[in-house]
Amino acid sequence: MTDYDVLRVFCAPGGAHGNELGVVREGSLLPSREERQEFAAKLGFSETVFVDDPERGVIDIYTPTLRLPFAGHPCVGTGWLLDVPELVTPAGPVGVRDDGEFTWIEAHADWAPPRTLRQYASAAEVDALDVPPPGEWVYAWAWADEAAGRIRARAFPGRDDGIREDEATGAAALLLTARLGRALNITQGRGSQLLTAPQPYGLVEVGGRVRLMRG
Incomplete structure (x- = not known):
């Protein structure tokens, strides 16, 4: 092995x-x-x-x-x-x-594979989501505290490869940060934490x- x-x-x-x-x-x-x-x-x-x-x-x-x-x-x-x-x-x-x-x-951020970034009205709605059927890579997110840049997110790869939900997804966080144009503090999955910040020249920083x- x-x-x-x-x-x-x-x-x-x-x-x-x-x-x-x-x-x-x-x-x-x-x-x-x-x-x-x-x-x-x-x-x-x-x-x-x-x-x-x-x-x-x-x-x-x-x-x-x-x-x-x-x-x-x-x-x-x-x-x-x-x-x-x-x-x-x-x-x-x-x-x-x-x-x-x-x-x-x-x-x-444009290095990240394509993702569907789907916003929900509340963190509770994201928490209540069922895993969708395979076929689309979905990053479900909602503001937990918009003023503070806090996000609740879950990720569903949809590849039908045994990974029904991805616990923490840096590429999707890069895409969301680029779209929103601000630093984010993301809680994803069961409780993983990702921090992000836009940088000059189209770059995004993500840390954990x-x-x-x-x-």
Whole structure:
């Protein structure tokens, strides 16, 4: 069995919740896309990262069924794990910084895969949602406190790959931040926390806490 780390990304204060992430530090052990896709499907996490160059931060990202040019929680988690100032993804270079509590990435929102951002009238409505049928990637959100920039969100990938609800989704948070044009404090899923802020030149920063579960 190929060795891999398991992280939780975008944890709540105190370290609970967060979205699980598999990271294969020795990507050369599974060099082909077919091998990587098969391994990502076997692990069953919403995303698995294969590190091709740990010093330069070159990474390759897979869901259980497809390869992604960019994704948020894999970049935050792998940036924390490798402790590098930049990650190199197929979409482009992703800046990384760590402030001691949160690990932050900076990326272009248009690198994020397409998402339907669906606003609801209240956080309670978002909480009450049933998982929709497969077919559409839906990011359901509502203001919890608009003046404070606090958002309640849930994410439904709709890929029919076993991930019915995504616990914490950095790419969707980037898209929502770009649309709203302001910093956000997002509570997603069971209680994960994502912080975001628009940056110059079309960039958006997203940050969260990372915990190592297996390494």
